[in-house]
Amino acid sequence: MGNGLTQDTEELAYRIRRLALEMVHRADSSHIGGALSVADILAVLYGRVLRVRPEEPEWPERDRLVFSKGHACTALYAALALKGFFPLEELADFGSPGTRLLGHVSHHVPGVEWSTGSLGHGLGLACGQALAALRRGASWRVFAVLSDGELDEGSTWEAVLFAAHHRLGNLTAIVDRNRQQALGDTENILRLEDICAKLRAFGWQALEVDGHDHRALLSALEAAVSDSAPTCIVARTVKGCGVDYMENRLEWHYRAPKTRELLESALRELAQRYGRPYEPPSMGDGGGKG
C-alpha cells in the first residue's frame, strides 16, 4: 500500500478505512469486511475518476455512481464526507437514533444516488440511467459498484443482458471480488467463475485487476468508455483488507471491533500497512451503542 504515483488516492483510501472502522466501532454494526475490501475502488473513483460537485450533489452533468452493495455503507459515507458532500463530523452519528446515515446506503445522504441494501438492484438502476444519457446524448458516465455475492441474483443477469443489448458503452460495472458472501466462499455456495468469460459471452468488455492496486484500477476505469459495449472491471480484493485480524475472515461480515482495544489494534495495523505513525481514534467514545 502507498506507492508514490497515486498518493492522493492512497491517502483517501487510508482515511476511508480509518473512518469506516471508527464508525462500526461506535455503532457496534456489521459489514466492516466488505467496506474495507471496496475502499480502494471508492478512493480511485472519488479521487481521480468521477466528475462530481460536492457542493451541488444533483449537478445534472455529474457522473452517476450506483453503489449496489449497500451494506458497505460506511466506506461510501466516509468517501463522500472526505470529498466534502457533508461535514466529516456527521460520520460520528452513524448508528445513532435519528441519523440519516442508515445501515445500508440511503439516498437522503448528499451524493448517494440510490438507496440500496437488497442485492441485485443496482445494475438495473444503472442501466436505466445509462440509457437515459444515451437517449439524450449526454456525456456523463454511469458506474455501478457490485458485490460478487450479488452476481447470484437473476436480476443482475437480466441487467447484464440489457446493458449489452442496448450497447451501454457509458456504463462501467465494478465487481468487488472479495470471494466471500454471507455464509462462506462464493465458489462453494454458487460458483461464479469464470466471471470475465461469462460477461464476455454476454457481450461485455471484461477485465480483471488487483482491486487494491490504484494504478491498475485507474487505468481500467479510464479505458472503460466504449461506443459499443459496457465494461465490467472484476476487482480482486481481500475482505477486511488493511487489518490483519479481519482479512479473509467471515466473522467480520458480522462482528464489529466493539472494544476500544480491538479498534486501536485495527487502526495500528492499518497505520503500519500504510507506513504511517499511529493516530488514535478521531471520533472519541460514547456514541452509538459501542
Added chain:
Amino acid sequence: MRNAWIRHLQGLAERDERIFLVVGDLGFSVVEDFAAAYPERFLNAGVAEQNMVSVAAGLAREGYSVFVYSIGNFVTLRCLEQIRNDVCLHRLPVCLVAVGGGFMYGALGPTHHLTEDIAVMRAMPGMRVYVPFCARSAEVALDEVLSEALPAYIRLGREGVPVGEVAGNGVTAVRRVASGVAGTAVLNVGALHAQVVEFAEKNRADLYALCRLKPLPAEELEEVLGSYRRIVVVEDHQRWGGAYGAVCEAFGGSGRVESVAVEGFVLEGGREEDLRRRFLRGAGRA
C-alpha cells in the same frame, strides 16, 4: 380499455416530452403506434421484469415520467421488490400498468388471473392505486397519474358496460334504481361488466363504481354511500386486502359492508364472463 388508454397516452406524449413507455415484451397490436411515433421514448425491456422496473426507476430518476406496461402479475408480483425499493422508496414517477384485470385472461388459467394486485399494491408505501371501470375512466386515471408524478399503479380490464359520465377518480354513480337511502348499494371495483349490472338489478340495488383505491376517497364514499343500509363491494380480486378491505377501513369496520370477491385460485376453465358469473354466485373456491 387498453386501446383507449394507450391512445390517450400517445396523445399526451405529443405535448409532454417526459412520457416514456416501457413494455415487458407484451402489447402486440397495442403499443406499435406509440413505438413508431416516439422511438426515443419507447423501450421493450424483454421478458425480464425485475430489470424492467429497475430500468424504469433509472429513467424516472433522470426526469422521465415512465409507464411500464405488461400483463398483470408480471408487472406487479414478479418485480415486487423493485417496485417497493427502486420506485416507492425513491418516490419516483413510475406508473405500472397491468393489463388483464381479474379474469380478463380467464381461459389461460390461474397464472394469468390477476386477483391479488390491489392488496399488494395498496400495501406499497406511497403508491397510488387506480382500477378504472371503463375506457373513459382509464383516461381520467392516466391524467391524474401524470399530474401527480408519484409512484402509481393502473389495473386495466376488458371494456364492459359503457358508463355515461365518469365523475373523476372517486365514486361514479352508474345506475340508480330507486332503492333509496335505506336500500342497497353495489360498489363495483374493476372493469364494469354486464354480470355486475345484472347482479345489482337482481338485488334492486343502486350501482356505483370506484376507480381510485389509494388514496381512498373516504369522505366521498361516506357522502355517497353513508346512508345505505347495505353496501356490497364487488371486485374480481381476492376478498382479503382488496377493495372490500379498503371500504371497510373507510367505514370503520365491516358492519354494513358485504363482499362479493374471489376466494383462492379459480381452476375451472372458461371465458371471463363464465368465471365472473361463478364468483358473483360466491362459487370461487380455495
